[in-house]
Amino acid sequence: MGSVKKKTKNKGTLSRFFRFVLWICFAGILVAVLCGCVYTLYLTKLVEDRFSGRRWSVPSTVYSDSTVLYAGRGIDRGSFIEKLRRLGYRKSEDKRLVRGQWRNRSRSIDVFLHDLEVPWKKRKGFPVKIRIRDGKIAGIAHMKTGDALAVIELEPEEIMQFFGKERERRDLISIKNVPEHLVQAVLAAEDARFFSHLGFDPAGLARAFYTNLKHGEIRQGGSTLTQQLAKNYFLTPERTMRRKINELFISIAIEMKYEKKEILEIYLNEIYLGRKGAVSVNGIGEAADFYFDKKVEELTPAESAVLAGMIKGPNIYTPYGDGIKCRKRRDLVLGIMLKKGWISKKEHKGAVNSPVRPTPYRSYRKKAPYFMDYVASQLNEFYPSAVLSSMGYSIYTTVDTDVQAAAEKALRKGLERLEKQNSALKRRNPEKRLQGAVVVMQPRTGNILAMVGGRDYSVSQFNRALQAKRQPGSCFKPFVAAAALETFKPSDFFSNRKKTYKINGEEWTPKNFGRISGDKLSMRDLLKMSCNIAAVDLASRTGLSKVVSLAEKFRFTTPFREYPSIALGAFEVVPLELAAAYCAFAADGIQPYPLSLKNVVDEKGHSLVRKHVDIDSVISPEKAFLITSMLESVVNTGTARSLSKMGITFPVAGKTGTTNNYRDAWFIGYTPDFLALVWVGFDDGNSIFVTGGSSALPIWADLVKSMPGYISGNGFTIPPGVVKRRICKQSGELASRRRCPETYDEYFLETNRPLSECRVHKSSGFFRRLFNKGRSVFGNDI
Structure with missing residues (x-):
């Protein structure tokens, strides 16, 4: 009997102990949840403050003057084609000419002009035929209507950007202008479940946890697209568990505050996609221009897959590097897109069979450096350097890049x-x-x-x-x-x-x-x-x-x-x-x-x-x-x-x-x-x-x-108030007809013209003296 009482007492003590432990655990979880909520709310405010203001420091861009073309203007065919290339025009590979392309013909150059948007003019692009004869423009015509055009204007050329310490190039894009296949390519490469998770993907985290546990170090992130944005925008690149936890909470805060499409737009403008010389290429808009000389809306599915594949390792999968690695990575992304049903088998086949053709590599280099120093000194009268390196101004100058290059x-x-x-x-x-x-x-x-x-x-x-x-x-x-x-x-x-x-x-x-x-x-x-x-x-x-x-x-x-x-x-x-x-x-x-x-x-x-x-x-x-x-x-x-x-x-x-x-x-x-x-x-x-x-x-x-x-070949116009007279070279006076051996034509101010006839070779006779006397009184008009 005593033994039973002792056991009952022990069970009661154990039960109270377990209840106490459970209560402690529950309280700990509650505190952790409350702290997590408070921390999340704090991070939400932090995210809101950062995203509601200016999200990026966008360098101001300096442009040359625009190029005006008209009939009669001198033109060098090779230099003009090179200018088109610098302006982002691409050579047409077929009979069809689309916006931003040019075609070289025996008697003309056909160009489908870009849209022009400068402070002094706005117009939509259209195709033109520029006829060339004897080193000059013989005529310009609208290729669709056949109408003769007196003047056309090519857009200014970028010559410099004012960078801050980050030295980042970024061409901001709107999600409205991003083609669906580009979005799908990015999701296929980085986060296929982006539109269904809440900022973090438990399955992805589990895979990453297993890999990291297996190797005893951080090797795989398992990060969602939102987590990548949190890491790139708010955190340092260190690979620690503390940073991973912060990344998780910031991702939740971002998802709580913003719509998926807005998060995707910020991500597409933030991602790092390689280097252009000493300058980093950030954002899908800048990458589309740098690698393919296109706007994002012009990218093909294959090109979109190349850029999406580069996000994992821009320097490894760059189209300027190992072509095989780049192509394999592109094909992997296209395969996921096919598996998800985002592209058809026909589209997939066409994309994987297409070659990877980036535009020729262009490292960033300040053009017209002495001129740009002069411009910068003038701009500093209006704006400090911090403003020029962050506010994304467009600065238009007078420099002609062709003349500048020729002078150098x-x-x-x-x-x-x-x-x-x-x-x-x-x-x-x-x-x-x-x-x-x-x-x-x-x-x-x-x-x-x-x-x-x-x-x-x-x-x-x-x-x-x-x-x-x-x-x-x-x-x-x-x-x-x-x-x-x-x-x-x-x-x-x-x-x-x-x-x-x-x-x-x-x-x-x-x-x-x-x-x-x-x-x-x-x-x-x-x-x-x-x-x-x-x-x-x-x-x-x-x-x-x-x-x-x-x-x-x-x-x-x-x-x-x-x-x-x-x-x-x-x-x-x-x-x-x-x-x-x-x-x-x-x-x-x-x-x-x-x-x-x-x-x-x-x-x-x-x-x-x-x-x-x-x-x-x-x-x-x-x-x-x-x-x-x-x-x-x-x-x-x-x-x-x-x-x-x-x-x-x-x-x-x-x-x-x-x-x-x-x-x-x-x-x-x-x-x-x-x-x-x-x-x-x-x-x-x-x-x-x-x-x-x-x-x-x-x-x-x-x-x-x-x-x-x-070079128009035109001479200088003689203004009113200037007269021309025949002068004796020896005396500097008005030449005497048939008497002065060396004469030439000279210009004079009408108010200060010679009145006396040559006295070195003067003629004799009453009428000649009378003529000279009349000229001295009435001037040369008699």
Whole structure:
């Protein structure tokens, strides 16, 4: 009996113990659940805060100017096709032409234009036929309607992005634009049960737990698509159990707050899919462009399977790597899609039999680096770098990528040619090598089409076009002539006899570079032959104060002094400022401010910054034409006459320049359509042993021959207020009929034209004297 009581007592004690343990377990579970709920709610708020704001830092993108095509514009077929490729156009492989494709024909290039959406224009793409004959566009027609088109516009070209520390490229897409087969491919590769689970997949977790337990370490994640998003967006990449638990709770929080399609859209914009040089490719939109040169909506099922298969290991399954691995992974994804019934057997067969054809590899490289530094300095006046690297602005500039590439190539080849011709110019130290700068502008707008600040940006980021201060040499003589035109005429003579001037108590005697015969030269001839002695005489007789006063109107930021040596450019100028000043001669006396930035637009298309053409009238159209006419003589028969042998046969005005001891060499040449400046020299001021005509001029010629779109062949228009007269070369006066042995046509201001007939070869007789007297009274109109 006592034994039974003892057993009953023991059972009661054990029962109470088990109840206590159960209660402790229940309380622990309850606390854990409550803590989990609180933690989940906390994470839900965290997720909501992160996702409700700006989800990604999207770098701002800088674009070139658009390309306008019209009948009569010069065009190089090869360069144009290369431009189409850079803009993402693909060569058509069959007779059918679809959006974004081109086809090369014997007499034309057919292009199905992309949609155009820029601040100044919006239009849908359509197919055009561009007929080409003799290096020019013969006509443009709409391929569907047959209508002739006066003008078409190609979209701007991307030239740079402002990256933050992450250096990620991301082209955000909307789930509405993602084709169903792409969604299915991603689900097949990563999470086939995505639309049925609640953020985590118990079966997948069980498989991962077994694998990890078997190997004693974290080897398999079993992560759902939502868990991958949680890991990539909120957590570090470490493979620990703690991170896995956080990943699970964050996934639940995401699923509680957002719809499946929204989660999928965020995931597709977040995933890492390889590298483009030093920049990572993030998001399916960026990957579609990088690997296949397509928008997501244009991807085929096979291409979608390639991208989906890469998510597991972008560097392993990249189409640029092991083609066999990439194809096997793609076929695996397509097999799952077939098994799930997402594609038919016919679609599956066609997809697995198609080759993997990525677009040619394109590493990210900042184009036009010196120009972009100039643009960036202007943008920093409006926005800090943190804004530019995160807000996804679209920035439109004036640069023409074809002209920019031609300028870079011409300068590089020209400097190498000079070094080959003269070994004394070679330097072992890359930082001390022979340098150069190129600026190309549109004279009437000030648009900078190209800017090259040195031969190699990776070696030296010093922008010689913008930051260097160099003596212009004889390139300043046109400004002296412009000041003189108020008093003198192009036919007036100036002394070529050696003369000594006193400057601050010291004697200075100008010398010519080479032998220039004759005791006197006309204004036209002294510019044509670049005569130093006569140029100083011209400046002195005009008045040094007048020369300085006029030069200051051209907005040079460097100071001028009233010394006779100003006529020879014995002071420093900034190359970009010199190019802008010469624009006035090409544009009827109107000088534009250099323009590089046109528009800044936010992600919604709202214009934030808009730059307009800004101009000043610095000299009269009549004087600008006279300077241009005299500078045409420089090209036709003067120091730049070798241009014709270099293939430049259209009207050009220009001026060579060489400074003392050959430290600087220049050529500035222009037409009504463009102006280009070339400078060559050493940064430390050492001699280059050659003139501007032998160094800068050939670079200018190489550049210009590579920009046919800006060569119209048109000459310069004579403005009202300019008259032409026949002049005696010996006297500089009106030529006497049949008496003056050498004559030429000269232009004059109507208000300052010659009135006297040649007195060297004057005729005799009463009626001739009467005629001359009448002409002196009534002018040349009688």
